[in-house]
Amino acid sequence: MNKPEPPSSNPPDMEEPDSLEIDRLIALARRGDETAFGQVVQVYYNRVYNVIYRVVNHAEDARELSQAAWVKAWQRLADYKEEARFYTWVYRIAVNTALDFLRRKKRRPEDPLEPVVRDGAEPIALDTRRELADERTPLDDLHRAEIRAAFDRALLDLSAEHRTALVLRELEGMSYEEIARVMKVRTGTVMSRLFYARKTLQQALGKFL
Amino acid sequence: MKKSELELISRGLDGDLSPDERVRLEALRTREPEARTVERQWTVLGDTLRHDQVAAPDATVAWQDIQRAIRQQAGDAGSASTGGWMVRFRWAAGLAVLVVGTVLGLSAWRVLDGRTPVWVMTDPVESPANRVEWVVAEIPGATTMIYTDTETDMTVIWMDVAQNVDPRDS
Numbered sequence: 541m542n543k544p545e546p547p548s549s550n551p552p553d554m555e556e557p558d559s560l561e562i563d564r565l566i567a568l569a570r571r572g573d574e575t576a577f578g579q580v581v582q583v584y585y586n587r588v589y590n591v592i593y594r595v596v597n598h599a600e601d602a603r604e605l606s607q608a609a610w611v612k613a614w615q616r617l618a619d620y621k622e623e624a625r626f627y628t629w630v631y632r633i634a635v636n637t638a639l640d641f642l643r644r645k646k647r648r649p650e651d652p653l654e655p656v657v658r659d660g661a662e663p664i665a666l667d668t669r670r671e672l673a674d675e676r677t678p679l680d681d682l683h684r685a686e687i688r689a690a691f692d693r694a695l696l697d698l699s700a701e702h703r704t705a706l707v708l709r710e711l712e713g714m715s716y717e718e719i720a721r722v723m724k725v726r727t728g729t730v731m732s733r734l735f736y737a738r739k740t741l742q743q744a745l746g747k748f749l
Numbered sequence: 750m751k752k753s754e755l756e757l758i759s760r761g762l763d764g765d766l767s768p769d770e771r772v773r774l775e776a777l778r779t780r781e782p783e784a785r786t787v788e789r790q791w792t793v794l795g796d797t798l799r800h801d802q803v804a805a806p807d808a809t810v811a812w813q814d815i816q817r818a819i820r821q822q823a824g825d826a827g828s829a830s831t832g833g834w835m836v837r838f839r840w841a842a843g844l845a846v847l848v849v850g851t852v853l854g855l856s857a858w859r860v861l862d863g864r865t866p867v868w869v870m871t872d873p874v875e876s877p878a879n880r881v882e883w884v885v886a887e888i889p890g891a892t893t894m895i896y897t898d899t900e901t902d903m904t905v906i907w908m909d910v911a912q913n914v915d916p917r918d919s
Contacts, residue, residue, distance in 0.1 A: 581808070582808040585811050606811065610815045695798075709795075738791045742787070
């Protein structure tokens with residue numbers, strides 16, 4: 541078997557915006573230009589929302605927390621050190637906002653099966669073997685829904701910290717160092733969280749793999 | 750499989766291996782069919798997470814909401830600041846009312862009591878000028894005279910001492 545391609549630093553379907561343009565907009569925003577900040581928000585909004593959604597697993601909470609995270613980012617722009625990558629800085633705010641929310645609520649994310657509209661709902665990697673079939677049957681759809689529900693449940697059974705590390709790695713393609721900066725932990729902790737998360741998911745989803 | 754081998758696979762998926770570790774992972778894959786299975790399964794899990802993304806709210810609409818929230822919070826912060834001044838002002842106003850009320854109350858009480866109100870008491874009171882009516886000079890043969898100098902309007906005490914008398918003798 542060939543070695544799998546190492547994940548790129550940018551996940552598919554996510555174009556890295558022109559960093560010089562982002563720097564220019566950030567500089568303007570730091571001088572109080574709301575319009576420039578709005579452009580930055582629109583560049584990163586979907587990615588930040590998806591990370592938060594995966595951490596809290598609730599669409600409305602994710603929308604509100606995304607908003608809160610961006611408001612905090614605006615208020616703390618003066619604290620942003622330009623040597624750090626802007627998205628790492630924003631993700632730190634977003635992840636902390638989401639984790640604080642979960643700690644405050646002192647609950648596990650609810651409604652894992654809430655009806656959310658997914659982008660590109662068709663492909664789901666766990667279902668790849670069945671995608672080879674030319675025609676899908678109702679049984680396939682049932683199977684697909686079952687897999688999705690099982691995947692969501694397994695993800696939610698992870699602690700928020702393990703889930704967040706996995707989301708930042710797999711969804712955002714962040715390096716150990718970047719995840720460590722976002723989560724304010726050591727890179728060794730990131731490594732062991734990712735290992736534990738994968739192992740736990742594998743055990744939970746064994747029959748689908 | 751050993752935990753260290755599984756960790757090696759996990760780090761390999763994250764592209765976090767040194768050249769030596771890459772060689773070790775390759776040897777593990779060749780030696781252990783289970784290592785290949787675990788690697789494939791973990792890859793599938795990552796792909797699933799990446800491809801199973803939710804549709805975020807429209808970013809433009811979201812920005813409008815964020816902008817509103819920013820302005821509202823700025824407004825709240827401004828109100829809180831103004832509110833602080835208002836609170837302090839209320840304290841100052843209350844203190845002033847207390848002082849004025851106390852003075853008026855005391856004055857009314859004094860008036861009712863047939864005495865001069867407080868504020869009237871602060872007016873300068875005319876007092877009679879000091880007058881020197883007499884002077885004692887214990888000097889033998891000395892005479893004294895008291896008069897008002899017309900130019901300076903000052904009281905002058907004039908004393909004549911008799912000749913050939915030494916004041917130190919007194």
